[in-house]
Amino acid sequence: MPDATGLELIAQRVRDRLGGEAVRDTVFFRGEATLEVAPEAVRATLAFLRDEDAEPWESLMSVHGCDYLPDEPRFGVHYQLLSMERTDRLNVKTRVGIEDPSLPTVVDMFPTAEYQEREIYDMFGVVFDGHPDPRRILMPEDYEGFPQRRDFPMGGEPVLYTFNEDSYPRWYD
Amino acid sequence: MTEFDPVGVPYRERERSVTMERMGEEPVSGTEAPVEGDRHDELLTINFGPHHPATHGVLRLLTTLEGEVVRDVKPIIGYVHTGIEKSCEDQQYWKVITFVERMDYLAYYFNAMAYCMAVEKLLDIEVPPRAQYLRVAHMELNRIASHLFGLATGALDLGAITMLWWGCRDRDLVLDLFEMSSGQRIHPRYFQVGGVIEDIPPGWEAKVREFLKIMPERLDQYLNLLDRNEIWLQRLKGTGLITQERALELGVTGPLLRATGHPWDLRKAMPYSSYEHFDFDVPIGLHGDNYDRFKVRIEEMRESVKIVEQALDGLPEGPWITDNRKVALPPRHELATSMEALIHHFKLVTEGFRVPPGEAYVAVESPRGELGCFVVADGSAKPARVHVRDPSFVNLQSLPDMAKDSLIADFIACIAMLDPILGGVDR
Numbered sequence: 107m108p109d110a111t112g113l114e115l116i117a118q119r120v121r122d123r124l125g126g127e128a129v130r131d132t133v134f135f136r137g138e139a140t141l142e143v144a145p146e147a148v149r150a151t152l153a154f155l156r157d158e159d160a161e162p163w164e165s166l167m168s169v170h171g172c173d174y175l176p177d178e179p180r181f182g183v184h185y186q187l188l189s190m191e192r193t194d195r196l197n198v199k200t201r202v203g204i205e206d207p208s209l210p211t212v213v214d215m216f217p218t219a220e221y222q223e224r225e226i227y228d229m230f231g232v233v234f235d236g237h238p239d240p241r242r243i244l245m246p247e248d249y250e251g252f253p254q255r256r257d258f259p260m261g262g263e264p265v266l267y268t269f270n271e272d273s274y275p276r277w278y279d
Numbered sequence: 280m281t282e283f284d285p286v287g288v289p290y291r292e293r294e295r296s297v298t299m300e301r302m303g304e305e306p307v308s309g310t311e312a313p314v315e316g317d318r319h320d321e322l323l324t325i326n327f328g329p330h331h332p333a334t335h336g337v338l339r340l341l342t343t344l345e346g347e348v349v350r351d352v353k354p355i356i357g358y359v360h361t362g363i364e365k366s367c368e369d370q371q372y373w374k375v376i377t378f379v380e381r382m383d384y385l386a387y388y389f390n391a392m393a394y395c396m397a398v399e400k401l402l403d404i405e406v407p408p409r410a411q412y413l414r415v416a417h418m419e420l421n422r423i424a425s426h427l428f429g430l431a432t433g434a435l436d437l438g439a440i441t442m443l444w445w446g447c448r449d450r451d452l453v454l455d456l457f458e459m460s461s462g463q464r465i466h467p468r469y470f471q472v473g474g475v476i477e478d479i480p481p482g483w484e485a486k487v488r489e490f491l492k493i494m495p496e497r498l499d500q501y502l503n504l505l506d507r508n509e510i511w512l513q514r515l516k517g518t519g520l521i522t523q524e525r526a527l528e529l530g531v532t533g534p535l536l537r538a539t540g541h542p543w544d545l546r547k548a549m550p551y552s553s554y555e556h557f558d559f560d561v562p563i564g565l566h567g568d569n570y571d572r573f574k575v576r577i578e579e580m581r582e583s584v585k586i587v588e589q590a591l592d593g594l595p596e597g598p599w600i601t602d603n604r605k606v607a608l609p610p611r612h613e614l615a616t617s618m619e620a621l622i623h624h625f626k627l628v629t630e631g632f633r634v635p636p637g638e639a640y641v642a643v644e645s646p647r648g649e650l651g652c653f654v655v656a657d658g659s660a661k662p663a664r665v666h667v668r669d670p671s672f673v674n675l676q677s678l679p680d681m682a683k684d685s686l687i688a689d690f691i692a693c694i695a696m697l698d699p700i701l702g703g704v705d706r
Contacts, residue, residue: 137400168640168673186640190548217528244705244706253362256663260369
């Protein structure tokens with residue numbers, strides 16, 4: 107992990123390149139560095155960190171979705187960057203609100219994000235603009251709602267069996 | 280694809296939507312009316328799975344074939360999605376371990392490890408050295424068991440049924456060891472936040488050493504059986520090729536990445552749980568084909584044997600779980616004599632422990648690659664979010680690259696050597 111100073115240096119380089127508005131916050135917690143950026147700057151930040159930065163982060167290991175329900179903006183999307191050369195990790199985080207939960211896709215830069223962005227759309231309803239295959243991935247395609255949201259209740263869904271399939275009109279559509 | 284709007288299209292129609300025309304790609308050849316008498320050019324889309332013995336679970340592969348050649352593969356997943364991550368948000372921290380273990384059901388110790396390490400990071404507690412060594416010993420035994428089962432079922436897909444019996448026979452030896460130390464053969468819930476639940480029982484070490492003695496011999500037997508078998512070699516060598524650059528782009532990790540020649544292993548690169556104390560090698564392949572994947576896994580088992588041996592030799596004395604009573608249960612005998620222990624026990628069992636607000640991502644090297652656990656704590660006794668970056672889920676994206684333009688028989692070999700665990704893919 108970059109230390110707290112290293113994180114500030116990275117944040118400063120991003121600010122120099124993309125303007126002061128790009129970086130919202132830096133969090134250094136338990137040895138983990140998190141760079142919070144504005145949602146409109148997330149693509150540019152990742153491109154900068156991957157290609158132009160003095161200390162490049164060439165791999166995207168994971169993309170997490172997260173719902174901070176009472177807080178606004180509600181959704182968090184975390185990009186876990188990894189540098190295999192420096193064996194170092196950096197978390198780039200962005201927050202989007204429920205009114206317009208959309209982010210630009212990064213699949214063209216990091217092809218590994220394809221499934222993971224689909225999963226976040228599936229679970230939280232965050233739309234990734236420009237994603238090559240923006241369908242649900244884990245839930246059925248005709249499912250309604252986004253189950254990982256904190257206000258989505260657990261259980262209570264009707265389960266379809268052969269004996270009750272008639273009670274769900276045109277379920278096969 | 281952009282003009283295709285899935286809303287409002289009937290479900291059956293949408294199932295067909297993943298064919299080549301819908302993808303907006305150029306048809307390979309002959310999707311137009313075939314010439315009379317020559318039907319070889321016709322593209323055929325078949326559903327490979329969800330219930331197919333070679334898909335290692337309920338994986339559905341929408342496969343477009345031109346004759347016997349695979350032209351396109353679309354993995355369709357989610358058939359065993361059980362919402363484990365959602366369920367975790369409704370459980371206390373110490374109960375979540377039971378849930379995450381059921382994701383990648385062949386590498387349960389690793390799931391528990393990633394989760395426990397993430398919570399330990401949030402709590403900022405130390406794990407005693409004995410617990411770290413015991414964790415390493417169990418994880419490496421689990422790696423052997425997982426690779427053995429992957430190899431056994433993979434060989435079955437390729438028609439080498441003897442390997443299935445041998446692999447399952449030797450995996451059972453490992454499961455016996457797990458049963459002895461933790462009471463369960465699979466999903467043992469042995470790892471706890473702060474350490475492990477119990478010390479190893481007397482006699483376990485001797486039994487493990489017995490196993491470690493026969494395991495290298497058994498590995499030689501497998502190689503004698505498979506590595507000199509003409510059919511095995513022909514079906515694996517040069518099939519399922521993927522370049523290192525492409526593997527890195529797709530985020531592929533674990534034996535698949537190492538088979539392409541990249542020595543990336545989190546145990547070496549970013550050691551956790553005292554892995555820096557152990558002397559072991561990272562086997563790599565040269566070409567990135569199925570044969571290299573097979574060999575890398577075999578050699579990894581040898582290295583795991585070495586690590587378990589060292590872990591037993593150097594097993595430190597001392598406690599096996601943290602003495603922080605706000606996190607770990609007090610020893611049973613204290614409950615009869617100490618009021619504080621009774622209170623701690625009661626609070627831990629009824630309410631669980633609270634974790635200070637924060638976010639942590641911890642990755643461990645599972646048998647299939649980087650298994651990361653992302654935990655968000657909001658200060659209560661239940662996690663606000665548990666997300667697992669499962670290596671099978673990410674590695675599955677490389678299947679179309681491996682299988683494209685190969686024979687359908689090689690496609691089976693690709694799935695077998697990719698070794699995805701659908702419980703981990705769908706979670």
